[in-house]
Amino acid sequence: MTVVLGPNRYGKAETRVVRVTRDGEVHHLKDCNVGVSLSGAMEDVHRSGSNAAVLPTDSQKNTVYAFAKKYGIGQIEEFALLLARHFVESQPTIHHARVVVEEYSWERRGPHSFARSGTETRTCAVHHDRDGTSTVVSGLRDLVVLNSTGSEFHGFVQDEYTTLPPATDRVLATAVTARWRHVPAAGQAQPDFGKSYDEVRRCLLEAFAGTHSLSLQQTLFAMGARVLAEREEICEVRLELPNKHHFLVDLSPFGLDNDNEVYFAADRPYGLIEGTVLNDDAPDAGPAWD
Numbered sequence: 001m002t003v004v005l006g007p008n009r010y011g012k013a014e015t016r017v018v019r020v021t022r023d024g025e026v027h028h029l030k031d032c033n034v035g036v037s038l039s040g041a042m043e044d045v046h047r048s049g050s051n052a053a054v055l056p057t058d059s060q061k062n063t064v065y066a067f068a069k070k071y072g073i074g075q076i077e078e079f080a081l082l083l084a085r086h087f088v089e090s091q092p093t094i095h096h097a098r099v100v101v102e103e104y105s106w107e108r109r110g111p112h113s114f115a116r117s118g119t120e121t122r123t124c125a126v127h128h129d130r131d132g133t134s135t136v137v138s139g140l141r142d143l144v145v146l147n148s149t150g151s152e153f154h155g156f157v158q159d160e161y162t163t164l165p166p167a168t169d170r171v172l173a174t175a176v177t178a179r180w181r182h183v184p185a186a187g188q189a190q191p192d193f194g195k196s197y198d199e200v201r202r203c204l205l206e207a208f209a210g211t212h213s214l215s216l217q218q219t220l221f222a223m224g225a226r227v228l229a230e231r232e233e234i235c236e237v238r239l240e241l242p243n244k245h246h247f248l249v250d251l252s253p254f255g256l257d258n259d260n261e262v263y264f265a266a267d268r269p270y271g272l273i274e275g276t277v278l279n280d281d282a283p284d285a286g287p288a289w290d
């Protein structure tokens with residue numbers, strides 16, 4: 001038996017970069033967290049300790065800051081692609097780059113004053129390979145949504161441990177994590193990532209609000225299917241939906257009824273509903289989800 005080096009990658013995780021663009025009195029803000037993972041001719045560094053093929057993670061971090069200055073940060077997907085292409089194209093020993101970016105949103109409060117808005121975070125993960133191919137997955141997490149009616153859950157399996165009463169009118173709440181894969185762009189042409197993000201987010205919210213739900217699984221499928229029906233630049237959607245349970249409080253000890261008005265919002269444990277919705281002719285995903 002011989003021991004071999006399996007898949008590996010290395011890079012700088014969580015480079016926090018805040019880019020201020022000064023437009024006279026009015027400033028614009030981009031607040032991001034960037035992760036770089038590189039792979040390639042890395043046999044030697046693992047086996048003999050030679051660092052000759054290694055671009056230090058410190059240099060990767062510096063590149064993030066230098067690119068933020070030189071090119072600004074527009075759509076996070078564009079910034080990630082710029083970085084990923086740079087690492088692969090400038091370093092012969094780097095054959096593949098993965099760049100992930102999270103963007104935290106700030107609400108404008110004045111020409112140069114901002115307030116952090118909500119909990120929602122925009123995300124992307126980009127891969128670029130030496131053969132010139134790129135994959136782009138965009139996403140969001142912690143988009144917290146709630147329907148106070150229009151949700152049921154009944155007809156489920158009953159075993160000796162089942163105590164859950166069937167529900168014909170319950171609260172449905174979740175914190176959406178969604179990621180969606182873009183159809184590979186021809187050449188260097190890329191979609192309008194900003195518009196695409198806004199539209200996918202709208203589709204997710206409309207499908208959540210507009211689906212009379214018999215389960216969170218059914219809602220998940222409806223959300224993914226809505227995105228695919230409306231957005232031709234997207235071929236696959238992956239969703240993670242924690243079921244943020246809202247339990248009716250028993251008010252009978254106080255002589256009060258509770259006609260779906262007072263709930264206890266539990267934080268754990270929670271059901272976790274995960275699923276992929278994709279076009280049956282979606283092109284091969286390659287490393288997009290790695």
Ligand SMILES: O=c1[nH]c(=O)c2[nH]c(=O)[nH]c2[nH]1
Pocket residue numbers: 153164214215216217243271
């Ligand atoms: O929408 C739901 N799906 C489930 O699978 C499930 N299981 C559970 O206890 N409650 C719910 N709700």
